[in-house]
Structure formats: C-alpha cells, structure tokens
Amino acid sequence: MSLIVQKYGGTSMGSPERIREVARRIQRFVREGHQLVVVPSAMSGETNRLLALAKELNPDPGPRELDVIAATGEQVSIGLLSLALQALGVKAKSYTGWQVPIVTDDAFTKARILSIEEKHVRADLAAGNVAIVAGFQGIDARGNITTLGRGGSDTTGVAMAAALKADECQIYTDVDGVYTADPRIVPDARRLATITFEEMLEAASLGSKVLQIRSVEFAGKYKVKLRVLSSFTDVSSTDMGTLITFEEDESMEQAIISNVAHNRDEAKITVLGVPDRPGIAFSILGPVADANIDVDMIIQNASTEGLTDFSFTVHRNEFKRAMDILQNQVKGAIGAKGIVGDDRIAKVSIVGIGMRTHAGIASKMFGALAKEGINIQMISTSEIKTSVVVDEKYMELAVRVLHKTFELEKDPTEERMKA
C-alpha cells in the first residue's frame, strides 16, 4: 500500500463528465489498495471568469479580496469531486486550504507555503477516506485567505506529498509527460520516460508549461518523487508518463541533451551608450526591480571608449512599463545615449545534464543555428543549459534544427540496446 498524492489540472476538472472520469481514476487506485490525497484545480475557465468579474468592479483590485474571490474556484472543485466519489461509493472528504491548514506568507495572489499541518488529513486517510485538498490556496498567520499564483495547485500537490512523506506525487494534466520538444513544433518529439530534477527545473524556468517551476523546486527541496501523467488516457491505462528523478542512474535513459525548450513571453531592452562605471547595473535595474518587474537574462558588453551597452529581458507583459521607467527615471540619471526595445523575440534553449561532462555542446548549437542563417541576439548559459535569444519569426525553425542536431527523436535506451 502506497500513499499517493494526485493533482488534477483545470481541464481534467473541466466538466461534470471530466470530474466523473477523475473520480473513476481515483477509485481504481483506491481499489488497488492505495491511500490517496487528491488536489484538484478550479474547473477550467472558472478562475478567469472570477477575475474578469473582479476587474469589472475594480480595474485595480486589491489583492486580499482577489484571493477571497479566486479561492472559491478550487473550493467548488473539492466539493464536486468529493460528491462524485461518494456517488461511486468511495469515502471522500474535502479540505479547503484553511481547513488543512496550509499556512502561507501574506503575499496575496502569489503566496508561498510556510508549513502544512498534516494531522487532520492523516487521520482521515487512516479512517479510509480519500482526502480532497483544494489546490492553489492557503491561509496566512492572521487568518486571511491567500492564493499561490497561477499553476499554484502543482505546488499544493507537491507540498502535500512532502508534508505527508507520500510515496509519489502524480501531476495529471492535458499532456502525457515531458517531451524532448513541443510536439506542436517538432512532430517527431519524443516523450521522456524520465528526466532529472535539474533538467526539469531548467525546462520549467525556460518556458515549459508542464509544471509550475515552484512546484519543481519544492519537489527538489523535499525529494518528492514526481510524475507527470495525462488524465485524458483511459482510466485503466497503466501508462506512467514522465518520472522526475533525482539520481543520475547509468541504467536510465541518458542523453547529453534531454530537451529543447522555447519561450516567446519575453521582450528585450537595451540601454545604449552607458558610461562604464561601478554601480551602473544597479542604477539601471534598481528602478525596474522597485516596480516589481522580474528580469531574466542580463548582458553587458565590453566597453569601448568608456561606454557600454546594457541589455536585459523582461516578461512581455511588463515591456511597456519597463520601457517607461527607463525612459523617464533611468536614461537621464545615468546619462545613457538611448533606450531601444524589442518585444518580437523568442528564447530557445537546450537542456541536459550531459552538458556538464561533454565539451563543445554550445558551439554545436551555435553552428547549427548559423547554418540556417538564424542570428543570435543574446546568449545565456548555466551548467546544464544554453539559451539564445533570436528573432521571434525563427523560433519554430530554431527548435526543429536543434532537436534534429542533437538527435532527440532517437530513444537513447534503444540505441544502447542495439549496440
């Protein structure tokens, strides 16, 4: 008997018929003798509907009240899923965030989980119940309702698994695992049976929408065995999706590069002709950070005649705000020659723990892109990934070229077996 946490996304909970499917899947695991904690998201579209209502009443809604409103989506889901299970004769009991309780900080709309009291849920599991815990929400120290931000239900699932020391946390979504690239761009993209935790973390931060990055961090911190599966396969399917592993095991599928990620949510800003003196990066990025705008890539060129160019990327939604700040608060203050921006860019990345031990991977990437005439605007590297910024119109081509270059369509396990 295992203790399994299952998280179901909004599309999995999208209609009464879909909720019944989820209930039947849970029933199968219960019949197999497992203890289950289930974390559903709000029905798809519900959170957007609620936020649209809020914005109609207040274009600049206060975050505390936004969370009061948004949290109802998951509260409806836990009730409905519990009822669907009861209709199948499966004992189930729902928990809101405050009923668990899942204690967070007070950063409304993007709160972080501080602690989880697991004793009530554990008592219900011992009594033979499936525990249905609302995703996305918590309670702060003063009793306010908080939410964890978009995709926060993934984090709830992983955090519950960590608190309960569950054997596995299964994330059911509308894709059946993690792929070597987006199959909509690369038709022969291959599903990975396993991916290392570090690769998953990079992939999530680079634009993979499969898992919320914070949930992956959480899984890493608490060593939660995490698996991504599809809730759209047949209920009795034994397909096991993609497992996120912690050990680099020789027996496991092991490619140098595991996947190609892409992201067109960013915009690039360059501050031209900046006097090259200490503290200049802070002078430029300080006001941007003060406005709560996250910066991703940062590049400063070598200086020529005491002047340098300073480039960075921000989320495309923040592009206009960031440009305004630079024009109005930064440009004059630091004596820059100009500010130029481009929101028609894309970031394409290769990810793989093999990069640690194999030289020349980055230059192979640059060579492949050059051969297709794709100009590289920015480069950023870490131990296990290399990202480039290119013109948005070349994004799909770049992803396909890199997938081909690193032969990701081939299953390395099979290759080894043939050898």
Next chain:
Amino acid sequence: MSLIVQKYGGTSMGSPERIREVARRIQRFVREGHQLVVVPSAMSGETNRLLALAKELNPDPGPRELDVIAATGEQVSIGLLSLALQALGVKAKSYTGWQVPIVTDDAFTKARILSIEEKHVRADLAAGNVAIVAGFQGIDARGNITTLGRGGSDTTGVAMAAALKADECQIYTDVDGVYTADPRIVPDARRLATITFEEMLEAASLGSKVLQIRSVEFAGKYKVKLRVLSSFTDVSSTDMGTLITFEEDESMEQAIISNVAHNRDEAKITVLGVPDRPGIAFSILGPVADANIDVDMIIQNASTEGLTDFSFTVHRNEFKRAMDILQNQVKGAIGAKGIVGDDRIAKVSIVGIGMRTHAGIASKMFGALAKEGINIQMISTSEIKTSVVVDEKYMELAVRVLHKTFELEKDPTEERMKA
C-alpha cells in the same frame, strides 16, 4: 453616528452594475457618518447553478460537501462588493463565515447560529472599514463549513446586528417593504410604515417571502430593530421601507388587521376512520416526523362512534413522501379506513395584533368568504392570526375579499388625522 447592519439579497447583487449600485448606497451611509456592516447574498442564480452542478455529480449529495460548494456563492459576493467599495475610495474588508467566526451547530444545509465572535469585525469598524460579512454561512465546532438554509443571509444580518448591538438592521430586497397583501393579487395593497414584530413573525410563517422566519425570530429574541427596504429605489432615496417595531405605540399606525397573507406551498392529508384512542396522533405523525417532514396545520374532528378523521398539512414538496409513509407504515398499523390527500389547496390568513382585543374578527372573515361561495376546508387560529385552507383556485379571490372586508387599502393614520 449609528452602527447599521445592511443585508442585500441576491437580486440586489445580481450583476456588476447592481453591485456598484449597492456600493454607492453604502458610500452614502458612510458619508453620513455611519459605521456599516454589510451582509450580501450570493449573486442571483449562483446558488442554484452550484447546486445543479452538485446534483449532476451526485443525485443524493452529502450535505457536508453541498455546504462547501454552496458557501462559495457568498464568498464571491463579499470579495466583489469589497472591490466595488474600494473602487469608490471606501475602505472595506471582507469576512467569510469562518473568518468572523459565525459558529453554528453541525446541521449541514440548515445550520443554526450558536454564537458570533464580534471582536475582529469591531476592530475593523473602529479602523474605519466597512465590514463585508458573507451571509448564509458559518463554521461548526469541528471546523466544517455550514450553511443556514434558503434565506439564511437574513438571519446572518440580524445575528450580526444582535452581536454588535447595532442601532438598526436594514434588509434590502426587491420589494420596498411589507404590504397589506401581495400587490400582484391586490392592486390597492398598501405598504405598511410599521408592523409589529409579532405580526411580522406570523406573516413570515404564513407565507410572506419578505423575510426568512428565523431572522424574524432572531430579531425578536435579541430586540434587533429591523427594517425592510428596496435596493431598487434611487441610491439617494430617503424612503424608509417598513420598520418592524416592538412596542404597540398609540401614536403608530394601528389597524386591527395589518395584512392578508397567502401560501400555496402546502398540501393536505386526511386519515379517515381512525379509532379514537390515546396516542393516535403520535402514531400518525411520529413516522412523518421521523422522515424529517414538517407538519403545519393539524386538525382532529370530534369522534363519531369511536372513529375520527385526522387532517394535517405538509409542504407540497413533501406531499408524495408523506402519502407513501401513511399508506405503507401508518394505515395498517392504526387500522384507519383510508388516506386521502389534496395538493391543490391554498392557505389564506389575516394577521393583526388588534385581534387580541377585538372580538368577532374571525367570524367576520368566515362570513366574507361564505358570501363569495368559498368553502373553508380547515381553520387554524392563534392569538393574532386566523388561517383558512381553501381550494387553490379561490386563493386570489379570498385574498382580495379579505383585504376589502378589513379596509386594508385605507391608511389608518390618515383616518385618525381626518377624525
């Protein structure tokens, strides 16, 4: 400066535009220097939408989970109304039932309020906030979400007023007060400026939908000054609706009869040829009560040759269940000759504290109905009301005849002033 509790019904909260209207009304009171606690219902249609979803997943839904689901309607309302107030520059903070907390018993879907902790709300009022408290919901001693049953937001409003010792509890609804009869039936029905608490209690129990009966009981127990007003009049209107009073003041409008009530939600059941022996009423009504079916009027005729007929009324929705119980569990056990039922009846009542001191009111009522050829099937009386059951098809006629007979279209205050 007064402390006022305002309750707004579902139609008052029916759309973003309506919610903005409610916010503007609250703003007016705040500008006049009052402290406000506001209790909104769910947006009209929302509770039904949620319960329909629940029933689709489970035709016989467990009450605990139903309450988890239903409570979200009011949670959305408190958030939206708070945001609408903030948009007007009015400081507002929302409270769910468990955040107040409003502690109830654990009778899910029809819980009763046991206690209210008012200190957090009071502190927020002192800090200059309008407190927006979710109607209809509470929390039981074990931390489960409960709801108070249909119309429960009225009770929340009155209970908050009692706990805070508010100067007045204003119930905003889609009618502008309590009338001498339903204006849809009696065109010259007149709005009452005041009605005594006892009359309001009778009217509510007799089918007036203006206030939930439990809220009136609560107001009586804690001497809450209660006022019914329309949220559809202009925001700046000084119309004061109908005040429910506790003193029978000579200076106040004082008619013998204050209103004619009607109700077609009941059905009549008669057990024929019952042996007239001690305990027979219990033998008949015990199984009905065990099935949680409320009985309203009960009549037992004088016996003839040791046999009697026993009649009672139940809610029309429970008619079939009650008939089944009597046919299958009661008839044989007590040796009754037969069971007959009729769900095409209506109850018409006259209500007035003047009945205490004026003789002949009931006979005047019976005479007026007889003159119109309306047969009376059952009669029930209390100190300040007389109810009759008639064929449903005569209901409107009976209401109009009684309204005319007791001259309810005339304002007694004006009559006195003319004299």
